[in-house]
Amino acid sequence: MQDLLSTMRRLRAPDGCPWDREQTHESLRPYLLEEAAEAVDAVGDDAELCTELGDVLLQVAFHAVIAEERGAFGYAEIERSIVEKMVRRHPHVFAAAQAEDAEAVLGVWERVKREERGGREQPLAQKIPAALGALERERQAQKGTGTGEGSREAVLGALQQAGDDAEGVAAVLSAVVAWARTAGVNSELALRERTARTISAYDAAAQGGEEHG
Template identity: 65%
Template sequence: MQELLTTLRRLRAPDGCPWDREQTHESLRPYLLEEAAEAVDAVSEGPDALAAELGDVLLQVAFHSVIAEEAGTFDYADVERGIVDKLVRRHPHVFGNVQVADAEEVVTNWQAIKAAERGGQPRRAADRVPAALGALARETQAQKLAGDARGERGEVRGTLDRAPDSAEGVAEVLAATVAWARSLGVDAEVALREHTQARLLALPDSEEG
C-alpha cells in the first residue's frame, strides 16, 4: 500500500502526470463507481479478474487519500485507522465479551451500535440508501426499510395489467419485480446485470465505438 501511495504522490507531483494532477474528489466520482461495478462483475469471472479489479478499486482509495493528504484534510492512515476501529467496535462478539446466537443477532447488534455512534439520532431513509446505487438496488433497500412484504409472481402480472402506460407505470412494475425477486432470495440488481452482460457477450463484434 505504501508503494501505491508513493506512486500516486509521484503522479501528482508538479513534474508528474498532467491528467492525474488535475483530478479532484469530485472528478473521480464516476471512476470510483465504475471500478466498484467492474469488481462486482469480476466475482463471476474468476480470481485473476477479481484480483485485478480490486486493485483498481484500491487505486481509487489511494487517489482520494493522496488528494486529501495534499489538502491537509485526512490521509490514508486515517482511512485505514477508521475502518479498523469501526470493525472492532461493531464486532463486540469477537473483540469483546458480547455473546450472539447467530448472524441475525450480529446484524441487530451492528445496527444498534451504528445508532449509538450517531448519538441515537435518527436518520432519514433517503440518507440511509446511497443515491449512487443502481435503481433496482435502491428499490430493494427502500422496500426493506419500509418493511414491505416480499412479492409474488402474480403481483408482477397484476401490476403490469393495471399500471398506466407511463414512466410511473413502468416504475410500479419494476418495484413489483424487485419484490418478487426478494421473495426468491434473488438480488434484482445483480440478476439484471448478469443477464445484460450475457446479452452483450452474445452480440457480434463491431468496429464501431
C-alpha cells in the same frame, strides 16, 4: 500500500501527469463507481478479481492523496477509521458481547450503529446511497420502509394498471423488485448477470461471424 501512495504522490506532483493533477474528488466519482462495478463483475475469476480490486484500491489511494493535499485527511486516517469501526461493531469478537449466529451478529451491528448515533434513527435517505443501481436502491427502500411481500400476481396487476410512460414502467419495476425480494432473489444482481450473458452471447456470435465471413 505505501508504494501505491508514493506513486500517486509522484503523479500528482507539479512535474507529474497533467491528467492526474487535474482530478478532484468530484471528477473521480464516475471512476470509483465504474471500478467497483468491474470488481463485482470479476467475482468468480480470481485473476480478473485481483486486477479489479487493485483498480478499486487505486481509487482509494487517489482520494487519499487529494485529501492529504488539502490537509483534510490521509490514508492513515482512512485505515484507522475502518479498523476502529470494525472493532467497535464486533464486540462479540473484541469484547464480551455474545452473538451465536449470523442473524445475531447483524443485530449487534445495528445496535452499535444506533449507539454511535446517540440512539437516533438514521434517516433512510442516508442509509441508501443515491449512486446505487436503481433496482438495488428500490430493494433497499422497500426493506427500509417495511414494504410487504411481492408476488407474480402483484406484478401482473401492476402491468395491467400501468400506463405506457415512465411512471407506469417504474411501478412495474417496483413490483418486480418486491417479487424478487419475496423469492429471495437480488433483482440487481439477477439482471446484471442476465445482461452479461446477453452481451457475451452477442460478442460470441459476432466473433463467429467474423471468423466465417
